[in-house]
Amino acid sequence: MKGFSDDQRDRIRADLLEAGRELFAQYGLGKTTIADLTGEVGIGTSTFYQFFDSKEGLYLAVLEEEGEAISRRLSDEGIVEGDDPETVVRSFLRFLFDEIETNPLVRQLVVSDELGRLREYRTPEEREADRAEDIEAIRAFTDPFVEAGEVHGEDPELVARAVGAIPYLTLHEDDIGADHYPEVRDFVIETFARGLAATGE
Template structure:
């Protein structure tokens, strides 16, 4: 039986996710060891398994929490927009910024790692996580598709169009033609404006 109270268990689990987030973002999944996380939290390696069945299960929990944080950040930014056009522009700018500056956001949105890893977990690992994490979709597509001024009425098409645009962030690291920061920012801004103009009828 665990020697931890319920509040202690909640605190330790939250700390594992928080410190795991920092280590996974800095070193990646493969180079981060369970020992690195437990040392950061200040618990023994054996204690880790009272909270997560594997490193993969912790990483999925980290990505799930990161997904919720990113979505809340985008929601806050978009809520300030005054028109549907500005909503789309703000959502894309905010998402691009997250993907460019946050390795975990890139792995979630561009790499689709959350669903990939979840599918590889054992049944025991899945049960320990509770709810099934969903794929990181860009929000608002259904609401925009219902608007008369929007050219397309298929939310999946709009979502796919906007998601595909995010892949331009990889152009910075292209082995064929690496873009300088100023060039990339210009390309990104032009692409966003082109998509916004094309998405709306007027």
């Protein structure tokens, strides 16, 4: 990039990612402007476009970093380790619900219509690749249970997709009602984890 040293480029990119994380978490993608982002970092609009082709591009980069951080926490806390499918699935779902409910960036993405905006920005092939990556992450810990016959269901992909679908309950928090949502969420997690581990033997 003309005009910047490697260190300056690294610093500006890091600053843009940090500004994006804070502003997107607080205001969402729709209400955050490129001027907001460049103002936080102290650069001009033309400089922004040397790093990202749009605010959606920056948002995707922020989400990629956040996804990697969440994966590290999942691993560091040993959430999906264990030999009891009910316990592992329950712990995984609780972890995901906690991220959605307490992580401002993730909450904006899932509960607001950020996913819809990003779908428009991504090609069908990119969206399918994203979905496949999410399913593979779940299959990494559910496949051994499926192969061992320790869960209900013989199709590994179906099992993983079912596990991944449960956290979308958060989209209906308003429909369920704020007073009832926590107990409904906990009931769904417990019932699903227990039911998935019931093999009928």
